[in-house]
Amino acid sequence: MDTVKLTINGIEVEAPAGSTIIQAANLAGIKIPSLCYLKDLNEIGACRICMVEVKGAKGLVASCVYPVNEGMEVWTNTQKVRDARKMTLELLLSNHRMECLTCRRSGTCELQDLAHDFGIDKVRFQTEKMEPQIEDSALHLVRDNSKCVLCRRCVAACAAQGVGVIGCNERGFQTEIGSPFGRGLVETACISCGQCIVNCPTGALTERDDTGKVWEALADETKHVVIATAPSVRAGLGECFGMPIGTNVEGKMVAAMRRMGFDGVFDVDTAADFTIIEEGTELLERIKNGGVLPLITSCSPGWIRYAEQYYPDFLPNISSCKSPQGMFGGLMKTYYAEKMGIDPKDMVVVSVMPCTAKKYEIKRPDMQGAPGYQDIDISITTRELGEMIKRSGLNFTALPDEAFDPIFGIASGAADIFGASGGVMEAALRTVSAILAGEENAPLEFHEVRGLESVKEATYELPGKTVRVAVVSGTKNAGALLDAVRAGEKEYDFIEVMCCPGGCINGGGQPYVPAEIKNFVDYRSLRAKALYDEDAGKELRKSHHNPIVQEVYAEYLGEWGGEKAHHILHTTYQAQPKYRL
Amino acid sequence: MPNTKTVVPYSGTPEQEAQLKAVIAEYKDVPGGTMPVMQQAQEIFGYLPEEVQIMIAEGMGIPLEEVYGISTFYSLYNLNPKGQYKITVCLGTACYVKGYQAILDKIVARLGCPVGSISKDGKYSVDATRCVGACGLAPVMMVNDDVYGRMTPDQVDDVLAKYK
Structure with a gap:
């Protein structure tokens, strides 16, 4: 296998050619935080949490999609990187319904973990107060878009099943995950597999609680x-x-x-x-x-x-x-x-x-x-x-x-x-x-x-x-x-x-x-x-x-x-x- | 929402459907072919109702949601047909400042159909549009090709009365 040599945070890493920075970093035991990235499933560089500095690159780059090159110099933990990630998180939280204590995903939520890791102790930006947006037409699933971060992991999981009944509709602030023509999931050809749920990082998708x-x-x-x-x-x-x-x-x-x-x-x-x-x-x-x-x-x-x-x-x-x-x-x-x-x-x-x-x-x-x-x-x-x-x-x-x-x-x-x-x-x-x-x-x-x-x-x-x-x-x-x-x-x-x-x-x-x-x-x-x-x-x-x-x-x-x-x-x-x- | 589902029943003809099939055949294997197909479908049918979007999805071998997602992302695509009287209110900067919202609200209230949709009888459609280039007359509304400037909410009824 062809490999390339690069340094990450000063550590020399040999990674397979064609791999991305986040994968190479993992080989070196360096964790780069991410949110939307799912290997082989959702590699779209959308959430901008995994940004890193690359010497010679114009700005910060998304490490989940940026391929490694010979001699590349990567820094994953500079002040600039930390500030950018924190700002991105704050913006993600600005229209998130933050009711962690009463959320089913509290404790298993990837967004909650990131907010904690980055020491977000207050939300500086607040748009209008979020109300629950419940879609629970199907027997197996409840969707609440007020907790959605639009990472599109569920969309990718659904498409990978050959089903594709959910996607991003509308644009800008109106963008939301939903089904064609505003239909409830029960009116689509959803197969109830729940792969969207297990791939959701937040409390936006959960199974119907029958306990x-x-x-x-x-x-x-x-x-x-x-x-x-x-x-x-x-x-x-x-x-x-x-x-x-x-x-x-x-x-x-x-x-x-x-x-x-x-x-x-x-x-x-x-x-x-x-x-x-x-x-x-x-x-x-x-x-x-x-x-x-x-x-x-x-x-x-x-x-x-x-x-x-x-x-x-x-x-x-x-x-x-x-x-x-x-x-x-x-x-x-x-x-x-x-x-x-x-x-x-x-x-x-x-x-x-x-x-x-x-x-x-x-x-x-x-x-x-x-x-x-x-x-x-x-x-x-x-x-x-x-x-x-x-x-x-x-x-x-x-x-x-x-x-x-x-x-x-x-x-x-x-x-x-x-x-x-x-x-x-x-x-x-x-x-x-x-x-x-x-x-x-x-x-x-x-x-x-x-x-x-x-x-x-x-x-x-x-x-x-x-x-x-x-x-x-x-x-x-x-x-x-x-x-x-x-x-x-x-x-x-x-x-x-x-x-x-x-x-x-x-x-x-x-x-x-x-x-x-x-x-x-x-x-x-x-x-x-x-x-x-x-x-x-x-x-x-x-x-x-x-x-x-x-x-x-x-x-x-x-x-x-x-x-x-x-x-x-x-x-x-x-x-x-x-x-x- | 500009793309609420249409209230007018689908009335596509077999000729229109055959035309769409030909377009799909032309673009089926072209990378990025979905958007031009949707554009031409809109030219054929005038808008993109669920029935047409299903034909596109099946023809192109992609999920319906993909077509629908595109159709709600770009303002080019309409989920609703246009009415016999196509009412548009300008939301360019000048009209915005001069209070286009009150005009639009009045029209929506009178006709009972939200912005981006069509009245049940198919007579009126209501849209907010980008600058029509008549800023000196702000706020401006149009019915088909007729321009009405320096509008006040009180004048809305008089304008609508001309189009029965």
């Missing part, structure tokens, strides 16, 4: 309240309590939820094992009976919403399986309710998800395993669970490690890895290959489908069938792959699609990772590793070996992919308009 409903349910003595967590939650929740990225906090998380007073503390991973049974059966049936191929996974509601609005011609390809969340809720209100002798009307089923689209998914039609009862009553994000634990006065890091309630708390390693891109594919391949080739001949790990690349392909020779698979994450990448399939350029039998780039570990409901870390640390791999490590450390690594799965099919559901299973564990899709005139 109040959970507290209310917990306080209601007539209700049997159960909670369950998705695979990725355990790999992210620790970050809410200052633990290192990639810490698996399953045990403490279970202990916390139990102490909060839930009547059942369960694992959505267990439902993920059911997903593999049903989806694997569906794949084998489609292969055997010449059904529609490629089969495409259905675990990610953001992806489902993307397909319904942008690629409706592929709906017959999508597995009719509900997501693990849906399967969990369906089984709770049928199998579990019967076993425990509880009327489903007296149950409140709460799911904790790394995902904001799940808030939308629970309200979808055909998500009622027990007719008349929504499978999941309340869906909260990893962040919301973190907030609830803090509010409960629990010292999270000091909690003991406890296990999920066994009635619905045993899961295979295959289910654990659902949270990482390629995990569902690998889990399905473990079971499908065991069925086709026999347990002894079936491999346990499928490394070809692991990792963060946006598209991964592999071919597996199984008795009687060559299975061509693809794994894709990020809906824009999924769209490009489907374009290739439609054009006949690519042929597959089975495709895993995850809506968020890298899979659920990077979901829109996961803890905020500040840009200064996100830009330089591979946080997605660290979170994924927590899941792969959990899988590797288990005896039980195939979904069909899960004793709960075996018991529920034997006692209650009957055949794999049978009529009762279809009734409780499957759903339907409907093409949706991209524009709502």
